[in-house]
Amino acid sequence: MTVTTVLYCGHCGREVADGSHDDCRQALTMEPPRYCERCRRRMVVQVHPMGWTARCSAHGEVSS
Numbered sequence: 001m002t003v004t005t006v007l008y009c010g011h012c013g014r015e016v017a018d019g020s021h022d023d024c025r026q027a028l029t030m031e032p033p034r035y036c037e038r039c040r041r042r043m044v045v046q047v048h049p050m051g052w053t054a055r056c057s058a059h060g061e062v063s064s
Contacts (some may be wrong), residue, residue, distance in 0.1 A: 004037075004038060005038070006038070007037065007038060007039075008036070008037050008038070009021045009024050009035065009037070010024075010028055010034065010036075010037045011025075011031075011033060011035070012024050012035070013034070013035035013040050013042075032045045032047065032053075032054045032064065033045075033054050033062070036058070036059055038056070038058075038059050039058055039059060041058060043056050044057075051064035052064045
């Protein structure tokens with residue numbers, strides 16, 4: 001089992017430890033992440049009728 005530590009906010013890209021990300025968490029319920037939570041890279045995001053996919057060049061793909 002692999003444990004992934006979230007270091008960065010998927011919405012704004014800032015460090016998770018830097019203050020409250022309540023607005024970001026709320027936004028992420030309605031839209032895909034824009035930043036990789038592990039390395040802060042911008043992700044390639046594709047939205048389609050049934051959901052979305054977001055791909056980090058270093059860490060792979062996540063989807064809804």
